Amino acid sequence: MRLYSKSVSIEGRALSYLRQMAGAEGRVPGEPPIVSMGSTAPPFVEDPQSVLDHIVSDGAQVTRPSIDPYREPVETSIYLFDGDVRLSMPMGISSLNDLPMELVETVVRTCYRMGVIADLSGLGAEPSSVAGREDYVISGADGVGSTAARNVQVIITGRDDVDPALVRRVVSSGRRPVARVPATDEVELYTALASSGFKAIVIDEDLEADREVELEVAVSLCDKALRSSGTGTKALRYTVNLIATSLRLRGSGDVFKLLGLGAEVVLLKDCWRLGIDLQRESNPRVVAERLEHLLLGMQKELKLLAGAAGASSLHSTVCGNRELFRAVELDDRTLSVLGVKAAGSW
Amino acid sequence: MNLDARIRRIKAFAVSPEAERELRRELSERLGELEPLGAENVDSGTSLRSYVYTLPDDPDEHLVRRTVQDLNREFSRPSFRAHIYSWGRHVDVFKGVGYPSDVYRAYEMERRLKGADLWVSHTRQPTNSPGRLPIWSHPFSSGEWVVVHNGDVSSFGANMSFLESAGFRSFVGTDSEVIAFLLDHLTSSEGLPVEEACRVLVNPFEDEGDDGSFQGMTVRFRGARLDGPFTVVAGHSDGRDVYMAVLADRFKFRPVVVGEDENYVYAASEEAQIRAVSPNARVWTLEPGSFMLASSSRGILIPGRRRVDLFVGPQGSIARPEPVGRVVDASELGYQQINGILRECVRKGIREVSLLNVRGQRYIGVGVEGTLYVRIYGTPGNCLANLNESIDFEVFGSVQDDVGDVMHGGSVVVHGDARDVLGQALQGGTVLVRGNAGNRCGIQMREYSEKRPYLIVGGRVDDYLGEYMAGGVIVVLGLGYEGTDVPVTGRFVGTGIVGGRIYVRGLVPRSHIGYLPPRRDVLQYLRGLHLDGELDSATFSRLSSCEHLDPETLSRHLPPDLLRRVMKLFEHKYFRRLLVEERHLTDQELKELGPVLRLFGMKFSMGREIERVLEDVFTVIRPVEAKPQRPAVSEEG
Known part of the structure; x- marks a missing residue:
């Protein structure tokens, strides 16, 4: 059961910030447009549009000072697949399926330079630029078909779809099986995926399922379920990476909150396309430059958010750290499912 | 223990x-x-009583651990009825609410002081807890570990999640307890040696060491890494030996010193505390993100700092000249009384005062105006000479944290070491330290009208030297480190600097200057350019073998268009390129710095060495767009 509609349009201020960071608007590309303690952000002033909008970062205080990420290190790197692949920041670029191949090539190359994942999901033909960049690409075609990518996507909508033989085939071909699943509260699906050998689970809110829940709820449920199977570093949670994506994600605030709920990577869909203004700009050189700026700007925002919470490492301190958050105006059931405390509790 | x-x-x-x-x-x-040994404390300021039992049957350790977790959970709900806080063989824990003396009395500690291999104690309100019951009191214990902690860990929630998946089900809710659980879990259930467990917890930066050997551990045990401020003192026994571990966070947000003499190893927040027990101990502070490990049979195993021998060099040889002027025994005086005496001296026209047996009194000289020369024998507490305008202090010993904060004039001469945040916002006068200084030395220094501060450190400094500096001069001489492979500064020298100058004798690794993006990010970008066919193999392989990928190295190897693209990773709206030169001092600089360095030589009887130093190569660091320099003002001591 959802509290909010799936479709949220990215417009107004959120859109303008993305465009400024990308350099499609304004004069300082690659920079967060504002840094401020106060804001008119939801849920306090503007209307919340999602469960994420009810979650606020608790922030640092006297005994736990904030960190100035412009002068001191806040580590945004994420290590995936047992430490085999290092991302410079916990993000990836998705929604490439309707782009001309020339632009797909550009995006794959740019993602590699920036140390983020390119998600080719839904793409029929595979760009040649995957060669040499295999670790930083999730394959487009579903299943083991022909792909150069090291990370092979398998779309799974229910527990019946989990096919251990397929997983074994992918592994024996020297590649990593990645399950792409809808946002569901069917936690048995998540544990079944992890125990059958998938190396990553992509929770994609835009896939349909019978028991759909909000992406943030699904991420939190998945994180908790995997933590409670197995002990310590042998828990399933430490054998599989959790990736989240949805069309409605608006920027680094949403990314930061999804990390705190347990995701390690967030794949950007509409927001990057709107930010670099793909509708009007198709020159690969400009697209590449804007995408770099957008990612660098969002990386700085993530550092500012982590720094404000006194956290200097996204991977070890922020991922799965619900204690950094408090929730405003959420019902008890949702609070307990998310594992986030109500504002004011210690 | x-x-x-x-x-x-x-x-x-x-x-x-x-x-x-x-x-x-x-x-x-x-x-x-179970064999009940009765109630232990009768009154620790609360209605709780502590009970002790022994287990003659000696059940399996993991069963005990699980039972403790289960019962603590059961007995905490619906309302709190009981809590097991210690269950080891070698650990004995005493917790209470009140002043240390109250707790000492409640447990009748006198009759227990028959000896132990390790004592750990701490007094504070535990972080993020109401603190009114002794279940929240330090120390926290799990298995054969005991932990005290100063700080507030921001990774708390991530650590809790990790522990929950490791079967820990009951938490009193403070981060210090979590640290005890983590150490116990890593050593007893995950099988890590004590030193590896400590290394996971202190959470070294990704770029540190950079040999990749530890990277796998930090990923695998990421849920056990600590972030945010902490100094931890932990005790542990594996049944064969007793260990003492002291952990400092990666930013070193909390004070810590460790010490050693013929018989004991010490750890404390302040040097004065160690000196009170062992006046001649060798004392040093930990490097940020490091730990000290000692065992009762083998002594110091890991000192928490490179080349401790050099670091504690001058301590033993501090000359203590005869007191001058009015002589005051400060051993029983509080800081207000000391400052009252100093004020009285100024009023009476007494020009010289000697304070004997100073033992950690804070704020000495704060709020005292007038001309006065103060000799301090012993270890003054934090915040010495803050806001000082005209008093000259000379300390025959070491000083602690936050000396000379917002000082406008006068001087502080230290014959030993200085600890963290020396000369913060220093804006006039002279600070001379014969030994080493700690973390965040000379941060936010500035100059105005005719005021220009000089901060001279004889030995080495840790991270963030001159961070946010806006004026004044810092000189780090690295005396005693010549010919060693130990850089005389830590990392992040001059980050956020907008004015002033930093002189470091010898060469500073480029990766230690300013704040650079992670080397791996830069390398990834370069590898991408290479794959894209934009960067030739030869240049790429040359760059990837460079130890430091700083703007200067890049600009030497890359054509302008590629340099511009890579520099995106370095630049931001507060980014300033630092001007870094490795050279001899100019005539103008010799004219300006000569007098203050010669004063250093005179004070510490190193006149001849200083003359040689003046001819050495220095690394000079300042912002490219520094404010125009005023003509040098020579300040005679």
Whole structure:
């Protein structure tokens, strides 16, 4: 059961910030447009549009000072697949399926330079630029078909779809099986995926399922379920990476909150396309430059958010750290499912 | 901690005799026969009493651990009835609420002081807890670990999640307890050696060491890495030896010193505390993100700093000249009394005062105006000479944290070491330290009208030297480090600097200057350019073998268009390129710095060495767009 509609349009201020960071608007590309303690952000002033909008970062205080990420290190790197692949920041670029191949090539190359994942999901033909960049690409075609990518996507909508033989085939071909699943509260699906050998689970809110829940709820449920199977570093949670994506994600605030709920990577869909203004700009050189700026700007925002919470490492301190958050105006059931405390509790 | 203790003791608080009976019944049902040793403390300011049991049957350790977790959970809901806070063989824990002397009396500690291999104690309100019951009091224990902690860990929630998946089910809610659980879990359930467990917890930066050997560990045990401020002192016994571990966070947000003499190893927040017990101990501070590990049979195993021998070099040889002027025994005086005496001296026209037996009194000289020369014998406490305008201090010993904060004039001469945040916002006068200085030395220094501060450190400094500096001059001489492979500054020298100058004798690794993006990010970008066919193989392989990928190295190897693209990773709206030169001092600089460096030579009887130093190569760091320099003002000491 959802509290909010799936479709949220990215417009107004959120859109303008993305465009400024990308350099499609304004004069300082690659920079967060504002840094401020106060804001008119939801849920306090503007209307919340999602469960994420009810979650606020608790922030640092006297005994736990904030960190100035412009002068001191806040580590945004994420290590995936047992430490085999290092991302410079916990993000990836998705929604490439309707782009001309020339632009797909550009995006794959740019993602590699920036140390983020390119998600080719839904793409029929595979760009040649995957060669040499295999670790930083999730394959487009579903299943083991022909792909150069090291990370092979398998779309799974229910527990019946989990096919251990397929997983074994992918592994024996020297590649990593990645399950792409809808946002569901069917936690048995998540544990079944992890125990059958998938190396990553992509929770994609835009896939349909019978028991759909909000992406943030699904991420939190998945994180908790995997933590409670197995002990310590042998828990399933430490054998599989959790990736989240949805069309409605608006920027680094949403990314930061999804990390705190347990995701390690967030794949950007509409927001990057709107930010670099793909509708009007198709020159690969400009697209590449804007995408770099957008990612660098969002990386700085993530550092500012982590720094404000006194956290200097996204991977070890922020991922799965619900204690950094408090929730405003959420019902008890949702609070307990998310594992986030109500504002004011210690 | 006691190595010889061989019987497992379970210690618990209970709110009532009924709760105690119920807990005892549950314990014996799960762990076998219990031998109650009665109530331990009668009054620690609360209604709780502490009960002690021994377990003659010696059940399996993991069963005990699980039982403790289960019972602590059961007895905490719906309302709190009892809590087991210690259950090791070698650990004995005493917790209470009140002043240390109250707790000492409540437990009748006098009759217990018959000896132990390690004592750990701490007084504070535990972080993020109401603190009114002793269940929240330090120390925290788990298995054969005991932990005290100063700080507030921001990774708390991530650590809790990790522990929950490791089977920990009951938490009193403070981060310090979590640290004890983490150490116990890593060493007893994950099988890590003590030193690896400590290394995971202190959470070194990704770029540190950079040999990749530890990277896998930090990823695998990421849920056990600590972030945010912490100084931890931990005790542990594996049944064969007793260990003391002292951990400092990666930013070194909390004070810590360790010390050693012929018989003991010490750790404390302040040097004065160690000196009170052992006046001539060798004392040093930990590098940020490091730990000290010692064992009772083998002594110091890991010192928490490179080349401790050089670091503690001058301590033993501090000359203590005869007191001058009015002589005051400060051993029984509080800081207000000391400052009252200083004020009285100014009023009476006494020009010289000697304070003997100074033992950690803070704020000495704060609020005292006038001309005065103050000799300090002993270890003055934090915040010496803050806001000082005209007093000249000379300390025959080491000073602690935050010396000379917002000082406008006068001087501070230190014959030993200085600890963290020396000369913060220093804006006039002279600070001379013969030994080393700690973290965040000379941050936010500035100059105005005719005021220009000079901060001279004889030895080496740790991270963030001159961070946010806006004026004034810092000189780090690295005396004693010549010919070693130990850089005389830590990392992040001059980050956020907008004015002033930093002189470091010898060469500073480029990766230590300013704040650079992670080397791996830059390398990834370069590798991408290479794959894209934009960067030739030769240049790429040359760059990837460079130890430091700083703007200057890049600009030497890359064509302008590629340099512009890579520099995106470095630049931001507050980015300033630093001008870094490795050269001899100019005539103008010799004219300006000569007098203050010669004063340093005179004060510390190193005149000849200083003349040689003046001819050496310095690394000079300043912002490219520095404010125009005023003509040099020579300040005679």
